[in-house]
Amino acid sequence: MKFFFQFVFYAFLFQLGFSQNQSNALIKKGWEELIKDNENKAFFYFWEAKEKAEKTNNSFDKAESLLYLGICSYGSNLQNGLQFATQSLETYSKLENTSVIKAKMGRFKCLQLISTIYARQGKYEEALQLSKEVISELENENQKDETLGLAYNSLGFIYEQKNSYSLSEKNFKKALVLFEKNKSYAYVPMCYFKLGEIYRKKKNENQSLDYLNKALKVSIETKNKQALINTQIALGNWYYQFKNDHTNAKNYFTEANKNAASLKDKTFQIKTIEALVDLNFKTEKDYKEIASLQNNIIKIKDQYNNFKQQQTFKNLEIQFEISEKDRKLKIIETEKEKTNLINYFLIVLILLIASIAITIYVFLKRINKRDKQLLVTKEKLFEALQKQEELKRKQFQNDIEHKESQLSAITIQILEKNELLKDIKQIINKKESQNDTEIAKLISKHTFQDKSWQDFDFYFESINKNFYTRLKNQYPEISTNDLKMCALIKLNLSIKEMASILNISPDSVKTARHRLRKKLQLSTEENLTDFILSI
Template sequence: MIKVLGFVFFFSFLIPIGVLGQQTTVPLTQGKANDTYHALQNQLEAAKKHPENKRKVAQVYLQLGEYYHTLGLYTEAIAQYNSALQELGSNLKDPLYITLNNNIGKVYLSLNNFELAEQYFEETRQASEQLNDDKGLAISLGLLGASHEKQSEYEEALQDQTRSLELFQKLGDDYGVAITNENMGSIYEDLEQFDRAYQFFDRAYGYFEGKNMIEEINVLNNLGDSFRKRGDYQLGLAYTTKALDLAKGLNDLHELESAHKDISKNYALMGNFEKAHEHLLLAEKYNSEMLQAQNYDQLNVLQTIYETNKKEAEIQLLKEQNKVSAANQNLLWVALFAIAVIFIILYYYMGRKRKAKLKIQEYKQRMLKAELDKKAIEEKNLQREVQLKAASLSRYSLHLSQKNKILLDMSNTLRNMVSRKHMDTSSKIKELVKEIDFNLKQEQEWDEFMTFFKEIHPEFIKKLSVLSENSLSPAELRLGMLLRLNLSSKEIASILRVTPDSVRVARYRLRKKLPIDQKEELVNFMIEL
């Protein structure tokens, strides 16, 4: 699944923007935000000159709302969408009403306000059914599925996306089918059903392949993720590298940052930490450039809105002054009235200016806070990686300790046997076998392991014992520690010198003693302690 936050704007559109029918989304390029804003304002003014055509006015308000949404100005976006709904009035049968309701829901989805988002999506679903609008229904179901997925309600998400897919197939909408397949692959990826996820991602890629679209990059990244999470790092790296090449061609900062981050994860899992660090730095670079571009556009648009309002106030002021002059310049009360009007307008203008400055400062503070939060999360993730590596080192040390001790004792015994020509080798070999068995039963290695483990996870045994409903035996504590190191049942069986079936039984008994949710993995529970 695409992760994929300073990414509020991008994240809102990674949720199936194609499935949602965003055919009218305003394309933005860094430095051209003002041009887009002026063009839309001109269209709005032209449409308002024909008040009989309310639908045209509503369409321009819709485009303005989408434009503000792309900039992450959610309050302004909602205001434009509501203005469009006012122009439509009670005409709920207009397909434009469905698009507006969906867009309002997407804004709330971007803000993780799932209750309000689903309220709007549900309204458009019902309206689409009443109008027999299969495409509107497919889009609404896709949005509902996206909302359920973000809340980890995967069963509901799959139901909605499956119905959406059937409708797009019925309509012959290949684009909608491709995006819905990608969304379903994302759900199965969250469920760690990577084979199923790959099937859906591959179907989506079959449509987007070679089209040099953002959607093609997203699918390639998803394919790379699915292979990486299955442990096929080479194939995962190949797909993500292809996504990176496409992102370079389109010069999309978000996709460049995402591809470098995924490649960094691949190299880290492959043990090439130098390459991993190199790509992580590149991801950070593109992320900074992306935030800078977004901030630049937001500030420019806010400044343009302010200047537009200022000009409108000045025009209004001139009109009032002309009216006063035309009426009667000799009357004192007219002059006083004009002065009063001028002071009122100036007061209003200064108030708007102060509010605009405060708003810009507030946006800067929000962006700074988002960046600090992101840095804190990254630091926490790095600390967790260090802990996992330390745990792997302790496990490796334990195995070496066990093997080296046995091999050393065997080497000394065999060397003695070779030096004595008339020795009874059969009895010596039996003694050697007994010695090996004896060494395998020694607890010294476990003592060393306990020392390593307590240094790396000092609170683990205490926490595990407190959480247990019944007292845990030493064998159960050992099993818990090996699970904390994320070892497989086969590896644990080898270390404990038991069969894998015995390990499974022991895991089941340990799980019964712990307050663990039925759906939660025992290994994940141990790792999170």
């Protein structure tokens, strides 16, 4: 039982650290009530804060509210306190991706609260591991706050229960340094008190008294009654152990009992009475007084147990009342939501129909306008294409006519020259000497040159594209003279005209045509002229 009472004192100090920098108004009110020892009101405010956070989807406030519910609950119901602390830890874990620092610090506070609850349950190893985890993480932080000090405090307390006084002393001193550095004076009396107790158990008289006097002084300055009661009990034990001073010991126990009477947590009063019983039994052995004191303990325990039960029932009633209130509000909100939803649906439907009608109208209007524009554009394009086509056709016709005229001129020129040559031959055949000079002049003036055929080929090819090439590709054995014959046939000239141009007799033209038919591998039924024109 001694451990339990000491631990309740420690737990209250642990709770005090969570109230700093709290911005939520409901949690602030709850904390103020908790400090005043009004657990029911505190629980109501913390629960309200949780409900509000859930409605507004504020995960951070929800995690904080659950943490404070755990702090408020575990004194009367360890299981409820553990459940709230675990829920808070889970909620903080979900915030690690958005609010890293807040989630991290919240997680450490949850772990330390769970460690405290485990220690209350006697699960020292589990509590030890959790506090060590908090320390390993927070020791690397630049700014070391009271959470790290509380973790050291936990380790000191656990090692004390395991009788590892050296480790307990080491951790309490670390906690004390941090608390004094951060001016967290609410925790300082606890450290002094614990160090005084450790030195008392180690029978170090002077150091024990020094720490206990410091604890007494700071407790009075900070008005920390729980720390004051524990310190007064420890001082009473010190005077009895080292000085065998029953009077001073009894005075400290009696003073502690008076201070404990004003606290709602009756475990402190039970602890002071047990100290008086133990002292009386060792010294005066006044069994009547001992019996009276023990009856008081039984009566206070019964009252305390009833108080705890009432606290639990009240907490349940508060939860039920809040839940019922929320249920009714939800029903009203649901009805409002239904009405709003119907109105919203009707408005949306009307707007949707109107927007569809407008959209269809605008769409059809745009399509009509676009079709008109497209039709006008097509008509203009068609006219432009017709004009372009007409211009091309005229240009092409002009080119053809020009080239045909050129080709005809060249052909006529060739005919005239060859006719001239015939006249010359006739003159020569007469063998008149006076004609020699005239013949020479005619020949020098009208001598047929290869350039005439080159000009002929140029204009002929420009009208009949790749005519010569197609013939040569199909009939590789065809000669240059054959190609000339083919060109003249393509121009649809008579045999006489061909003979005059080629300067050969009509019979020679017929012979040349006959040879050409063979080279072109034409049958007797096929017409040479039609074949050449088809190429």
